[in-house]
Amino acid sequence: MGTIAAFDEIMGGLDAAAPRPELAALQRWLDHTPDTELRRRQQSAEATFRQLGITFAVYGESDAAERIIPFDIVPRVFLHDEWARLSEGLVQRVEAINAFLDDIYGERKILRDGILPPDLIFGNPQFRPEIAGMRPPHGVWAHICGIDLVRTGPDDFFVLEDNARTPSGVSYMLENREAMLRLCPELFRQFRVAAVDSYPDRLLATMKSVAPHGVGEPTCVVLTPGHYNSAYYEHSFLADSMGVELVEAADLVVDDDIVWMRTIAGRVKVDVIYRRVDDDFLDPLVFRPDSMLGVPGLIAAYAAGNVAILNAPGNGIADDKAIYSYMPDIVRYYSGAEPKLRNVDTWRCREPESLAYVLDHLSELVVKLVDGSGGYGMLVGPTATRAQIEHFRAALIAEPHRYIAQPTLALSTVPTLVESGVAPRHVDFRPFVLTGRNGVEVTPGGLTRVALREGSLVVNSSQGGGTKDSFVLMPPEPDSWVQTQTQTQMSQIQMQGDR
Amino acid sequence: MRIAIEHQIVHRPTLRGKAVVQMLRLTPDNSDDQTVVHWRIDVDCDARMRSGRDGFGNAVTMLYIEEPVEAVTITATGDVLTSDAHGIVRGSNETLPPALYLRGTAATPASEAVTAFAAEAVRHCDGPLAMLHGLNAAIHRRFANDGKAAAELLSVEEAGPCDLAHLFCTGARSLGLPARFVSGFVAGEHDARPHCWAEAYVAEIGWVGFDPAIGLSPTDTHVRVAAALDAAGAAPVAGEAWGDLVPLTGETQ
The missing domain is CATH 3.10.620.30 (C8orf32 fold)
Structure with missing residues (x-):
């Protein structure tokens, strides 16, 4: 296994002798806190997660139906100005995603202007003709985006994937922060960390802002496929923290093109649905007829403008891996400016020249299935065995259109508590971006995933990755008497603890 | 040609004991060579109907029956004037290329x-x-x-x-x-x-x-x-x- 020279987020460059000045305090904290103490705190956090039931299911492992994602006690820190620049890029990207979806299911100007090859859209199963011509209330399509990023330098962020369907992981952002506030309060005295605990309120405000026209006080619900879903904890957590009902398809009924929720007190009209079920399972009359998870008539209610669905049906065309390589053109087209966030160079194996290059450089590249996710069906060239490489070579030659390839990036590292002590491990990042009627906002935090195995670049939880808290620093305090948000949070935690 | 149509469908809901929600595509559209003189859809029970369009641009009728039924008879009746265009479709409602x-x-x-x-x-x-x-x-x-x-x-x-x-x-x-x-x-x-x-x-x-x-x-x-x-x-x-x-x-x- 090769090791890749990478940017360390605390130490800076590979050969740096001292930590980056803004993060010296974190290094000092690491130096002064014994590993045994870090380990004790980490175990305490994981015990809480297990109690809460923050588990996920690994597909294909019957014995591990209830596993928790390992939590790492060492936070990852974004400086204020780094974050400000990253946020600008995220806002631009998510605005472009929304504009693209509104266009591609509407006028399709981007095709007329020759920016994208039409067969890329019309031949793509993620483009759903069933909802062509329908427009979500207020023209917002991708209300909740989880943009997966990797970092190779202080301001060098690359988008790996735009998740514009039903991105999960936000409950980890919130639970990890709670754990850190409880277990490492001293860090929040050292650093002015932006609060993330308002996320459920912001999400609810986003939902209410896109309610159909003329609805005074909208009724919002979270629609889950049920408790067998790997993200069920998150569905119930979000519904609970927003104070809205968690419903399954059987709880909803459509009548007269209006969505109703069955309650013991009778029917309640539903205006906004945060759905965590895939398009295929939304409405058996329009999508899969065999779907028991669906609500018959939901799309008719949506087409009539009587309900908002978050995220909108049909969004898969915006975050499809085949579309990904065109995202810089899409951002340029709709924003009229250069993309502030870069894409990873991508070879489309369906193009013969690219395929030839990829086959010649398999040991340097990451090869991915166009329609895969969760780290399944993926080759990481530099760390792969000969047999794995040959297996992929055969697969590529047989079905080149199913694959893309990217250079292996030197993912940044963050100190992480492992068996041998604290050591650098590669990380990625998923910030959560909300889009409502009044525009786009970036939650100051996110989900940092860490590859716990030395040298590994695969951070997916299904492949043995863990998570960390992600600190976003606020600008230096203007007045000493201003109570910071983190102090507010901590006193709340204290009070909760006292109860 | 003037074509009179009376078409009956007996729909038996697969989910017994539940309200019926169905989507019907039973209404012809006007085009250059097809004029719908009159058209109606009737059902033999207490129902609400709403008209709309699907993603392909077809006219759809949503049928909502609150009380569970064993079967519902849907009848589409109407008169349509047509002219021969050698199969060429002109003036149809197109939403997709x-x-x-x-x-x-x-x-x-x-x-x-x-x-x-x-x-x-x-x-x-x-x-x-x-x-x-x-x-x-x-x-x-x-x-x-x-x-x-x-x-x-x-x-x-x-x-x-x-x-x-x-x-x-x-x-x-x-x-x-x-x-x-x-x-x-x-x-x-x-x-x-x-x-x-x-x-x-x-x-x-x-x-x-x-x-x-x-x-x-x-x-x-x-x-x-x-x-x-x-x-x-x-x-x-x-x-x-x-x-x-x-x-x-x-x-x-």
């Missing part, structure tokens, strides 16, 4: 057997229109009276009434020509019956109808109701296979 209709579906998957059949059928044809007529005629000749042969080609147990149209769509797409499934009615000597055929897109002409059941293009006997990638997308009752419709009778007044 022809390029979309090149994709296969579960009911119309690309297959080597169909591709080979289509290639053979158009071997001596020059230009897309001639190829489509060649394909249509070949399907009619080979399969119109031999469901078994069609089932064999499609590797299914039994070929249903919409499989000729499916076969046409798959074949045309394999030739690089956009094609879609059409559901509607066809006037016979005494009555108008539900029927299905196909349409293919020819540059500079537009959408052209092909009816493999007769081996010709539709005429003024055909009333066009809905078009989609396959039978499921154009089904008169969403989620119900064509053959399940009971009874398939219509009476001319």
